[in-house]
Amino acid sequence: MTASLVTEPDPAVSSWTAYAPLDAPVGAQFQAASADIREGLRRRRSWSFLAVENVKNRYRRTVFGPWWLTLQMAVFVLGISVVFGQLLNTGLKTFLPYVAVGYIAFILLSSLTRAATSVFITASSTLKSSRQPLSSLVLRNVGIEFIHFGHNMVLYIPLVAAGLVPLTPKALIAIPVVLLIAVNGLFVGLWLGPTVARFRDVEPLVHSILNVAIFFSPVFYHLTNVSSGVRNTLLSWNPFSYLMNAFRAPLIGEPLLTSYYVGAAVVTLINVAVGLAVFTWARSRLPYWVVS
Amino acid sequence: MAHIRLRDVRASYQVLSVLDYNLKHRLVDTIRRKHAPPVTIDALASIDLEVPEGTRLGLVGANGAGKSTLLSVMAGVLPPTRGSVEVHGRVLALLGGAGAGLSQEASGRSNIVSLGVQLGETPAAMRARVDDVAEFSGLTARIDHPVYSYSTGMQVRLRFSVLTSLRPDILLLDEGLGTADAEFARRADERLREFMASAGVVVLASHGDGLLRRHCDTAVWLDQGRVRELGELDGVLANYHASHTVKAS
Numbered sequence: 001m002t003a004s005l006v007t008e009p010d011p012a013v014s015s016w017t018a019y020a021p022l023d024a025p026v027g028a029q030f031q032a033a034s035a036d037i038r039e040g041l042r043r044r045r046s047w048s049f050l051a052v053e054n055v056k057n058r059y060r061r062t063v064f065g066p067w068w069l070t071l072q073m074a075v076f077v078l079g080i081s082v083v084f085g086q087l088l089n090t091g092l093k094t095f096l097p098y099v100a101v102g103y104i105a106f107i108l109l110s111s112l113t114r115a116a117t118s119v120f121i122t123a124s125s126t127l128k129s130s131r132q133p134l135s136s137l138v139l140r141n142v143g144i145e146f147i148h149f150g151h152n153m154v155l156y157i158p159l160v161a162a163g164l165v166p167l168t169p170k171a172l173i174a175i176p177v178v179l180l181i182a183v184n185g186l187f188v189g190l191w192l193g194p195t196v197a198r199f200r201d202v203e204p205l206v207h208s209i210l211n212v213a214i215f216f217s218p219v220f221y222h223l224t225n226v227s228s229g230v231r232n233t234l235l236s237w238n239p240f241s242y243l244m245n246a247f248r249a250p251l252i253g254e255p256l257l258t259s260y261y262v263g264a265a266v267v268t269l270i271n272v273a274v275g276l277a278v279f280t281w282a283r284s285r286l287p288y289w290v291v292s
Numbered sequence: 293m294a295h296i297r298l299r300d301v302r303a304s305y306q307v308l309s310v311l312d313y314n315l316k317h318r319l320v321d322t323i324r325r326k327h328a329p330p331v332t333i334d335a336l337a338s339i340d341l342e343v344p345e346g347t348r349l350g351l352v353g354a355n356g357a358g359k360s361t362l363l364s365v366m367a368g369v370l371p372p373t374r375g376s377v378e379v380h381g382r383v384l385a386l387l388g389g390a391g392a393g394l395s396q397e398a399s400g401r402s403n404i405v406s407l408g409v410q411l412g413e414t415p416a417a418m419r420a421r422v423d424d425v426a427e428f429s430g431l432t433a434r435i436d437h438p439v440y441s442y443s444t445g446m447q448v449r450l451r452f453s454v455l456t457s458l459r460p461d462i463l464l465l466d467e468g469l470g471t472a473d474a475e476f477a478r479r480a481d482e483r484l485r486e487f488m489a490s491a492g493v494v495v496l497a498s499h500g501d502g503l504l505r506r507h508c509d510t511a512v513w514l515d516q517g518r519v520r521e522l523g524e525l526d527g528v529l530a531n532y533h534a535s536h537t538v539k540a541s
Contacts, residue, residue, distance in 0.1 A: 019371040049415045053406050057397045129392035129451075130385065130411055131368035199315035284371040288305060291370070 019284040026280065033280040037190070040135030047136045051143030070151045077103055077155070084220050097165045097252045100155055102219045105181075105244045108149045110210045112185035115141040116192040117203045124290040134283065138189030142182060156251065166253040173250040180268055181243055187268075187275030194282030197289045217241050239267040294381030294461035294493045296343040296366055301375035303336040303361050303517075335361040336372070337517035343493055350508035350525055351497035352532050357514040359497035363387055363464045366495060381461030381493070384411065386451055388466075390444040393451070400435040400442070400450055401426060407454045421457055428483075429453035430476055445472045456483050462493040467500075481506060501529060 020032040040047070059065035077100045085095040116138070120127065123137045159165050196203045214220075216234050218241055223231055235241050242263030249256050311317045312330050321327040336358045343349055343366075351359040364370035365377060367385035393410060394403050404425045408418035426435045429449050431442075439447060449472050456463070463484075472480065484507055488494060498504050504511065504525060511528035513521040521528050 019368075021371060021375060022373040043412070045414060046409050046412070049409050050406060053395070053398065053402065057395060057402075060397065125388060125392040126410065128364070128369060128388035130387075131383070132410065132412075198313070199318065200313040201315050287364075287370050289308070291305075291364075 022284050024284075029284065030276075030280045033276065033283045036133045036283055037135045037186075037279070040133040040139050043133065043136050044139070047140040048143050050140050051147060054140070054144055055147050066148060066151050069148055070154060073104065073107070073152050074155055080220055088221060088225055090222070093164055097159045098222065098248070098254075099220060100159060101165075101248045101251050102217075102244055104149065104152045104155065105247045106214060106217055106219050106240060107152070108145060108181060109184075109240045109243060110213060111145045111148065112142065112181070113188055113192065113206065114210060115145060116185070116189040117196045117206050119189050119193040120197040120286060120290055121200075121203075127287060127290055134193075134286065135186070135190065135279075138186055138193060141189060142185040145185065146182065165251065168253065170250045170253070170256070173256065174247050177243065177247040177250075177264065180264055181247070184243065184268055184271050187271045190275040191271075191278035194278055194286050194289075197286055198282070213238070213240060217244060219244070236263075239271075242267050294345050295347075296341070296380075296462065296493065296495075297376075297378040298339050298341040298365070299376045299378075301336055301339040301341075301365060301372045301377060302334060303358075303365055303370060304332045304334050304373045306330040306332050334517050336365065339375075339517075339519060341512065341519065341522070343495065345493060346488075347493050347495075347510055348488055348508045349493070349495045350504040350511040350528075351495065351514060352499075352504070352511055352529065353514035353520075358517040359514055360387070360466055361517075362514065363466050363495065363497055366462075367464050379462070382459075383462040383464065384455045384458060384460035385464035386448070386455055386466060387464065390447040390451075391439065391442075394439050394447060396440040397438055399438055400429070400431055403439055403450060404454055407451065408458060411455075411458060413458060425453045425457045428457070428479070430479070445476075448472055449476050452480060456480075456487065460492065462495070463487065465494070465496045465498075467498055504529065 019036070020028040024032075055066055059068070062068060064071065077096070080103075081092060081096040081099045084090075084099070085092045088095075119138050119141050120134070126132070126137070127134075156165075160167050192202075192206065196206075216238050218226075218235065223235065223245075226235075242260055245257070246260040246264040248254070249260060306312075306329075308330055318327065339358075339362065351362060353359055361370065363385060364387060365372055366379065367383055367387060368377075368379065369385070369387065393407055395406060398406065401422060404422050405415060405418040408421075409415055429435065429452075431446060431450065434442070434446065439450070442450070452472070484494065488507075494507060496504065496507055508525050511521075511523065511525040512519055513528050513532050521531055
């Protein structure tokens with residue numbers, strides 16, 4: 001039979017058809033999935049508010065709030081720069097901004113991925129209680145990670161003030177890269193979230209990959225420090241390294257290699273394609289996987 | 293015009309064991325060609341139901357008859373595995389566990405705002421009515437305490453107060469306010485009556501005849517995911533109770 005779903009709530013609440021019955025054809029499933037994403041994006045005031053509330057609640061009983069993370073980040077970056085700078089015989093003046101900006105970007109990317117794994121499992125009680133676009137749950141998480149990222153980026157100010165990085169108009173290239181990372185954050189949640197909701201052992205698998213990912217990403221060492229063999233095999237297969245390099249290079253005044261930006265675009269395209277495919281398959285099925 | 297129309301709605305759950313949730317296990321089974329699809333249960337077998345404006349519908353039936361699943365489908369929380377669901381009007385549902393959708397670390401007051409925002413209101417609109425909702429909930433000074441310190445009944449009161457303040461066209465209640473105290477139940481009754489006077493739709497699943505009689509005039513008796521009887525409340529309740537006295541004797 002032709003399956004259909006019509007929802008027509010009052011206009012103030014918006015009208016959207018975010019799921020199709022499970023026996024609906026792929027076309028209808030895709031329409032439902034994209035309606036969910038559109039409705040999620042439209043509700044930006046809602047999820048951005050909930051993201052801020054989440055961060056506030058998490059740090060309610062602390063004095064410095066999310067600034068604790070920034071402080072930890074500052075201490076860690078300083079320590080690592082001193083130690084690795086010595087080991088690799090690199091001057092602290094160039095190495096410190098390299099590590100600081102790279103590490104901040106890496107933490108953003110890995111936190112987005114980590115949050116993507118558990119998004120629908122932790123929100124299962126919300127999913128059971130009210131109808132809402134599933135994409136808005138992912139977007140809320142993206143919002144939370146970007147709030148942390150915003151706090152961490154404050155560390156860029158002393159680097160500029162100390163004259164360790166040249167502040168040129170080229171630095172503005174980092175802004176579209178940040179937007180690209182946000183897009184990746186949404187779509188990684190739309191495929192990794194449902195995958196983990198269905199196959200729970202994928203979550204520890206992803207976490208263990210993330211734990212070693214930093215060693216395969218040029219955060220604590222420079223790409224010129226490793227042999228071209230290592231560079232081509234390990235690093236070219238690492239999606240994080242493209243986005244990280246594309247973000248870091250303009251901010252610390254390094255040459256903007258075409259490979260960074262082409263790589264970042266390719267990573268994003270693959271991620272969006274996989275995200276749309278998996279979310280189309282999973283949108284209507286997902287509630288059944290998390291209710292039990 | 294608030295109404296709900298279900299046509300040939302089926303909702304089948306797969307009973308997923310721990311191993312079914314395991315990708316490695318699934319891959320190994322698929323390679324060995326031993327993969328057996330998980331058992332499915334038809335929580336709703338085939339439901340055709342029309343709930344027109346102004347209906348006060350009670351859902352009765354044994355445990356596992358499909359009452360909660362039917363509410364989840366009407367709420368748009370659970371997509372049907374087959375069939376069509378038409379919902380006209382703004383639906384709000386008190387479903388799931390007591391604290392479903394609440395943020396446990398946040399205060400009752402901040403949950404009023406977040407819950408409303410989750411349900412599609414703007415933060416400003418929710419801040420404007422936070423005092424009214426807090427007052428209706430009757431949580432007095434506790435409203436500023438974190439929700440994890442609340443009892444089950446208090447959490448339900450908070451959610452009910454938020455939901456009904458949003459003026460839904462269709463209100464879905466699972467076991468109503470079973471855990472709320474008598475004083476709050478009385479005020480909730482009043483609010484439900486006001487709501488029904490404005491010709492909304494209420495669907496209430498309950499095992500309590502008293503609750504059903506107070507709020508409903510029509511009832512559906514669900515039996516193993518099917519509509520066994522649809523009609524005037526007292527008649528349906530009488531037949532439903534008669535069915536298990538016959539079985540018992």
